Amino acid sequence: MGSILFDRFNSFVSGLSLPDLATFIFAGLIIILCLFIIIYQRQLRNREANTGRWDFIADHMIRSAIFFEEDEPVEPAKVFEQIISTQKFAVPDRLQKLLKNSHFRKLLSGKLVAAKRNMTGGASDNLSQLYKQLDLDKRAIEMLDSSSWYLKALSLQQLGIMGLQEYEEKIFGYVNHKRGLIRVEAQNAILKFQGFGGLRFLDTASYPITEWQQIKLLDELSQLPNEHFTGIDVWLSSTNDTVILFALKLVKTYHRFELYDQVKECLKHTNPEVRRQAIWVLKELPNHETASDLITVYPAENTRNQITILHVLESVSTGSEIPFLSGLLDDESDEIKFNTVRTLASLGTEGMEVVMQHPMSDKFPLNQIIAQIKEELR
Amino acid sequence: MNWQDLLNTLISSLFLFYSIFLLSGYIFIGLYSIGELKKYLRKNSFTNYRILANASEAPRISIIAPAYNEGANIIENVRSLLSIYYSNLEVIIVNDGSKDDSLEKLIQAYELYKAEYFVNQKIPAKTVRGVYKSRNSIYSKLIVVDKENGGKADALNVGINISGHDYIVCIDVDCILEQDAILKLIKPFLEDSKHRVIAAGGVVRIANGCEVEGGRLVKVHLPGQLLPRMQTLEYIRAFLLGRMAWSRMGGLMLISGAFGAFDKEIVIKCGGYNHKTVGEDMELVVRMRRYMEEMKIPYRVCFIPDPLCWTEAPATFKILGRQRNRWTRGTIETLRLHKIMFFNPKYGLMGMLSYPYWFFFEFLAPIVEFVGFIYFNLFVFFGQLNYSYFLSLLIMVYTFGVLYSVFGILMEVRTYNQYKEHKDISRLLLTAFIEPIILHPFGVWHAIKGNIDLMRKKTSWGEMTREGFSTAKKGK
Numbered sequence: 001m002g003s004i005l006f007d008r009f010n011s012f013v014s015g016l017s018l019p020d021l022a023t024f025i026f027a028g029l030i031i032i033l034c035l036f037i038i039i040y041q042r043q044l045r046n047r048e049a050n051t052g053r054w055d056f057i058a059d060h061m062i063r064s065a066i067f068f069e070e071d072e073p074v075e076p077a078k079v080f081e082q083i084i085s086t087q088k089f090a091v092p093d094r095l096q097k098l099l100k101n102s103h104f105r106k107l108l109s110g111k112l113v114a115a116k117r118n119m120t121g122g123a124s125d126n127l128s129q130l131y132k133q134l135d136l137d138k139r140a141i142e143m144l145d146s147s148s149w150y151l152k153a154l155s156l157q158q159l160g161i162m163g164l165q166e167y168e169e170k171i172f173g174y175v176n177h178k179r180g181l182i183r184v185e186a187q188n189a190i191l192k193f194q195g196f197g198g199l200r201f202l203d204t205a206s207y208p209i210t211e212w213q214q215i216k217l218l219d220e221l222s223q224l225p226n227e228h229f230t231g232i233d234v235w236l237s238s239t240n241d242t243v244i245l246f247a248l249k250l251v252k253t254y255h256r257f258e259l260y261d262q263v264k265e266c267l268k269h270t271n272p273e274v275r276r277q278a279i280w281v282l283k284e285l286p287n288h289e290t291a292s293d294l295i296t297v298y299p300a301e302n303t304r305n306q307i308t309i310l311h312v313l314e315s316v317s318t319g320s321e322i323p324f325l326s327g328l329l330d331d332e333s334d335e336i337k338f339n340t341v342r343t344l345a346s347l348g349t350e351g352m353e354v355v356m357q358h359p360m361s362d363k364f365p366l367n368q369i370i371a372q373i374k375e376e377l378r
Numbered sequence: 379m380n381w382q383d384l385l386n387t388l389i390s391s392l393f394l395f396y397s398i399f400l401l402s403g404y405i406f407i408g409l410y411s412i413g414e415l416k417k418y419l420r421k422n423s424f425t426n427y428r429i430l431a432n433a434s435e436a437p438r439i440s441i442i443a444p445a446y447n448e449g450a451n452i453i454e455n456v457r458s459l460l461s462i463y464y465s466n467l468e469v470i471i472v473n474d475g476s477k478d479d480s481l482e483k484l485i486q487a488y489e490l491y492k493a494e495y496f497v498n499q500k501i502p503a504k505t506v507r508g509v510y511k512s513r514n515s516i517y518s519k520l521i522v523v524d525k526e527n528g529g530k531a532d533a534l535n536v537g538i539n540i541s542g543h544d545y546i547v548c549i550d551v552d553c554i555l556e557q558d559a560i561l562k563l564i565k566p567f568l569e570d571s572k573h574r575v576i577a578a579g580g581v582v583r584i585a586n587g588c589e590v591e592g593g594r595l596v597k598v599h600l601p602g603q604l605l606p607r608m609q610t611l612e613y614i615r616a617f618l619l620g621r622m623a624w625s626r627m628g629g630l631m632l633i634s635g636a637f638g639a640f641d642k643e644i645v646i647k648c649g650g651y652n653h654k655t656v657g658e659d660m661e662l663v664v665r666m667r668r669y670m671e672e673m674k675i676p677y678r679v680c681f682i683p684d685p686l687c688w689t690e691a692p693a694t695f696k697i698l699g700r701q702r703n704r705w706t707r708g709t710i711e712t713l714r715l716h717k718i719m720f721f722n723p724k725y726g727l728m729g730m731l732s733y734p735y736w737f738f739f740e741f742l743a744p745i746v747e748f749v750g751f752i753y754f755n756l757f758v759f760f761g762q763l764n765y766s767y768f769l770s771l772l773i774m775v776y777t778f779g780v781l782y783s784v785f786g787i788l789m790e791v792r793t794y795n796q797y798k799e800h801k802d803i804s805r806l807l808l809t810a811f812i813e814p815i816i817l818h819p820f821g822v823w824h825a826i827k828g829n830i831d832l833m834r835k836k837t838s839w840g841e842m843t844r845e846g847f848s849t850a851k852k853g854k
Contacts, residue, residue, distance in 0.1 A: 018394070019770040026777035033784045034807055037791055041803055044795070150420040157424060180569075181421060208571030215436065215568065219429045242571055249435060304643070334498045371494040 047103065057095050058108045062115050065089055065130040066123045089130050099134060109136055113161050128162045137164055144170070153181045160189025168193050175201040184213050191220050196229035199250075203234065208242040214249060226254070236262045241271045248277045252284045260285050267297045276305050283312040290316040295324050303333060310339035314346040322347065326354045329366070338369050345373045386762060393750045394771065401778050403739055407623040408785050414626035415618065415793055418683055427561040430568075431463050437564060438466040438544050439639075442537030443551040444530050445471055449478035453487045455551050458593025460520060464560050469520050470537045471551065475504075475527025484522050489514045495540075501650035503535040504528035530635070531651035531658035538642065538650055547639045550689065554585055554595050555637070559686035563639045566680035573678040576641045576666050579633030580686035581617040583796070584610040586693060595688050600802045605698065607809050608817040609691040615786040618683060618793070625681035629732035631667070633679065635659030637687035644669065655715070657708015664716050671725045685794060699824045706828025707836075709741055744825035776814050783810035 016024070068089060098104040109131075116127045131137060136158070143155035156174060159167050171193075174186035191198035199217075202209075209217075235247035236259065244266065251259050263285065266278035275297075282290050294309045294316070301309065310328075313321060328340040344351035360366045430436050441459055445452060452471075459469045473481050484490060495509035503525075510522040525536050534548055545567060547560060556562075559580065567575045586606035589597040601607045624630040633640075635658065648665045651658045663679060670677040692698040713736060720737065722729040754771075757763035787806050790796065797803060 017767065017770055019767070019774040023770065023774045023777050026774070026781045030777065030781050030784055033781070033788055037784070037788050037803060037807065040791060044791075153424060181424060185424065210571050211435075211568035212430075212565060215433045216426075216429060218435060219433065334496075335500075338496060338498065365496060365498075368494070368496040372496045375494040 050103075051107070054098065054104050054107055057092070057098065058104075058111050061089075061091070061095055061108075061130070062111055062127070065126045066115065066119065068126050069122075089126075089133055091134065105136070105139065108134070109139075109158060112136070113158055116161050116163075124163075128164065131158075131162045132164070137162070137167075141167070141170075149179045149182055152179075153185045156182065156185035156189050160185065160192045163192060165193050172201075176204060176206060178207070180207070180210070183207060184216070187213070188216065188220055191217065195224045196221065196227055199229065199231060202231065202238070202243050202246070205238075205240055205243050208240070209246050210242070214242075214246045217246070218249060218253060221250075221253075232256060232259060233262050236266060241269075241274055244269070244271075244274050245277050248274070248281045252281045255284060257285050260287065264293055267293070272302055272305060275301070276308050279305060279308045279312055283315050286316045288318070291318060291321050295321060298324075303336070307335060307339050310336070310343050313343045317343065317347055319347055319350060322351060322354055325351070326358070329355065329358050329360075334365050334369075337366065341366070341369050341373050345377060382762065386757065389753065390763070390767070393746070393754075396746055397771065397775060400739060400743060401775075403735070404778070404782055408619050408782060410626060411619045411622035411789070414622045415683055415789065418622075419793060422684070425565070427558050427565075430561050430565065432465060434465070436464070436466050437567060438542075439464065439468075439547055439560065439564060440537070440541035440543040440545070440642075441467065441469045441547045441549060441560070442534055442541065443469070443471050443549050444474050444533030444537065445476065445480055445551045446474045446527070446530075446533075447476045447478045447480065448551055449476065449480040449483055451552060452480050453483055454593045456484065456488070456520070458555070459549075459551075460517065461593075462555065462560055463557060466543070467519055467560070468541070468543060470523060470540055471520070472523045472525060472533040472537045472540075474525060474529070474533040481522070481524055485510065488512050488517045488520055488522070490520075490522055497536075497539055500539055500646045501535040503532050503539060503650075506536060506540075509540065529653050531653035531655075534658075535650040535653070538645060541642060544642055545639055546642050546645065547637070548635070549638075549687070550636045552690070553582075553636050554590060554593065554688040556595070556684070556686050556688075559637070562682055562684050562686060563637070566678075566682070567639070567641070570678055573676045574641065574644075574670070575680055576644045576670060576677050577633050577638060577663055578680040578682065579621070579630075579638045580682040580684060581621075582613065582634045582636050582687050582689055583685045584613055584691045585688035586610075586691055588688065598796050599799065600797045600805055601691070603693055604809070604812070605695065605817075606691045606693055607805070608813045609698075611783055611786065611806060611809050611813055612817065613691075614790050615783060618789050619782075619786055621681045622683055624732070625679070627727065627731070628678065629727045629735075630679045630681055631664055631728070631732045631736060632660045633663050633681075634687075636689050640666075652715075655708060655711040656704045657712050660708060661712040661715060664712055667728050668716055668719060668725065671728060683793065685796060695820065699820070699827075702821050702824035703828040703831060706741075706744070706825040707832045709736065710829065710832055713737055713741055744822040745829065747822050748826050779814035779818065780810050783813060 099108075112127055112131050116124060116131075119127060140155040140158045143151040144159075146152065152174070156171060159171060168190070171186050171189050174182050175190060177183045177186065187198075187201055190201060194200075232247050232250055235243050236251075238244050238247070248263065248266065250256070251263055260282075263278050263281050266274055266281075269275050269278070279294065282294065291313060294312060298306055298309050313325070317325075322344070325340050325344050328336055331337055331340070341355050344355050355361060355366075355370060358366065361370060441462070443455075443459060445455075448455065456469070456471055459471075462469075471484065473484070489512050490510035491513055492508045493511045495506075497506050497509070505526050507524045507526065510524065512518065512520050521540060523536055523540055525533065537548070538546055545564060547563065549555070563578050563580055566578045569575075584601060584606055585595065586603065587599040587601035588595055589599065601610055621630060621632070638659065640662075644666055645662070648662070648669045650662075652661045652665070655661050667677070667679065692701055713733070716733070719725040719729040719733045721734060725733070754763065754768045758765045758768055784807065787803065787810065791803060797806060
């Protein structure tokens with residue numbers, strides 16, 4: 001019977017032209033995909049129905065942990081039927097069973113991480129303890145040992161936010177990982193464990209610290225109590241340009257006036273972006289030499305950095321730069337002219353007089369620039 | 379076999395070969411997009427966009443929105459732009475010589491005054507009649523520019539000249555943005571230290587039938603009308619599959635004019651938007667890529683699969699025809715302007731793959747399809763060709779079209795699943811069977827007309843009448 005069917009199928013297929021055969025294959029795939037979409041949508045709806053129930057169970061458990069106090073007698077929760085745990089938190093039987101479901105575990109871990117982000121003090125510690133009590137840390141370590149970059153990064157994120165310092169050494173092994181996301185999550189975790197001390201990963205960072213990661217790190221540091229940390233001088237002379245850029249941002253954010261000379265050295269760096277960042281940083285560390293330091297490097301700079309220098313001079317000029325600035329009013333670039341007028345205007349009447357006395361001050365574009373700056377000053 | 383048979387066989391084989399080539403391209407794109415989509419979604423799950431919105435180190439962005447006769451909705455549209463949650467932002471509305479009362483309405487609603495303003499003409503553009511700022515500090519982010527009419531590209535160039543920030547986001551003023559659209563669009567510029575990200579685009583979705591309140595999208599619905607619904611399917615295919623795959627390959631040549639972010643320095647170095655083409659969005663991206671290749675600067679053009687921007691699709695065949703006609707002309711003009719890159723290894727992937735793909739699959743496909751259809755019909759009519767073979771070929775192409783759409787729907791369901799109502803996906807699946815026999819031939823016909831119009835040197839945009847989300851409104 002089987003061989004007859006096979007023969008018939010064989011002769012049917014061999015009688016088909018190439019387009020016919022392709023049509024049959026495409027039609028078959030259409031049917032399979034349509035069925036898959038319909039079944040998948042049904043599954044999604046079922047999962048969504050479950051999620052409501054799971055949300056309730058997970059939220060209740062997290063709430064219990066947040067409001068748990070050590071001296072409180074451990075009593076069975078009213079909502080849940082049976083308590084099987086004898087550990088710190090009473091874990092209902094239903095939740096224990098649900099933990100075998102990977103979707104529920106993912107949901108619970110996500111909720112714990114989100115709650116932990118917004119908590120401090122005892123409530124925050126309780127959440128970490130609950131995370132461990134439910135063995136979610138062991139699951140996280142399993143994920144860390146998996147081959148998937150996504151699971152590794154997820155694990156690092158969870159362990160970091162949960163503040164599980166016992167895994168610090170293992171996590172530190174990933175701070176220079178070739179995968180960007182893994183590297184970033186490991187660096188963030190170390191920062192959570194050690195505060196400013198965690199920045200030591202910058203000593204050996206060989207991969208770029210992207211601007212996005214720099215913003216994340218600065219945000220992470222902004223949540224820590226301010227302290228006088230060391231190492232910036234080393235990072236300012238790193239061979240990794242992105243480490244220098246980040247170090248410059250640290251100098252600016254934490255007003256490290258003592259590093260003025262090291263920042264000034266960065267004005268000679270080969271990377272124009274490093275030089276530009278250094279110019280901005282000098283604005284935050286002004287002293288009586290800043291303006292002349294910037295004027296010294298001005299002629300060799302590209303237009304973008306020259307404009308940045310003019311912006312910074314608005315804040316750090318003392319008045320002795322007026323001869324230099326008046327010379328720039330004849331620059332070919334209208335953008336330079338515009339920023340020069342603005343800088344001269346910031347020096348008060350004396351600066352504005354120099355602009356007004358310029359032979360081209362009543363001609364375009366200088367007249368239009370002057371009109372705008374005057375209106376801005378009003 | 380006589381010479382006629384030989385010629386028939388040769389031509390038939392050529393069409394078959396072209397079809398197989400085209401279908402293989404689509405299969406590759408469909409499959410190749412899966413990995414990129416999965417990677418993006420996973421990576422994105424780690425992102426906390428709130429950090430970026432408030433960070434002092436976040437890049438400074440200028441949103442540029444050209445407006446022409448948008449008086450009916452301009453106040454709401456601008457309010458929607460001003461409500462975007464991002465610290466380092468300025469919103470530049472360029473009134474492109476509107477004949478209606480757009481400017482007066484803006485002056486009144488946002489307490490504007492004509493400011494003294496020096497416009498640095500980094501890119502040549504039409505004369506600026508005035509720059510307006512608000513007396514009210516609540517609207518300090520807003521700059522309104524009034525200029526002589528010069529078309530969308532010219533208005534965008536004026537916006538670039540006015541912009542004081544490092545990145546520009548060009549949008550259609552009547553687009554509805556997702557709350558975190560700017561954050562998502564700007565993030566790729568911060569993530570790559572090895573390449574300079576020169577442009578980024580996101581998914582544009584069809585807003586017809588959706589619920590909109592106060593310039594915000596409240597609820598997503600599949601369009602009730604067939605024509606916008608077919609375009610919804612078309613957009614899903616184009617954005618989720620096509621652009622995602624090209625982004626993964628590093629060969630993306632088009633960022634939608636409705637919503638895209640650009641590195642201003644590179645845009646200025648390239649001379650800004652070209653106002654001599656009706657496909658200024660594609661032409662700018664191609665020119666920027668060409669510039670980067672010629673300068674030998676490592677760069678990237680990124681694409682975000684998140685639905686960031688919702689726009690109203692043409693609801694009538696007349697308006698849709700004009701749009702498709704314009705798209706065709708824009709494509710041809712861009713390809714013509716940059717023909718030096720065609721199979722030119724100097725331009726890397728762009729010259730060897732992206733440009734030839736656009737040439738063979740986007741420009742040539744409707745022509746081959748149209749000519750092939752006429753050829754086969756004629757030969758069948760004169761009994762020179764086996765009718766059943768022609769039919770087989772046609773059905774094969776049809777089933778493949780349906781399959782590709784169904785695959786697109788699958789990707790939509792597995793990723794963003796925007797259409798959650800019970801019957802939405804069934805209706806979308808049904809649309810997949812209808813679209814190849816209505817929208818596709820219609821598109822081919824208007825592509826042919828676009829080719830003819832271009833030969834006749836027609837350069838107009840064609841009026842785009844929109845129905846509006848709640849009330850009727852007119853657009854350029």
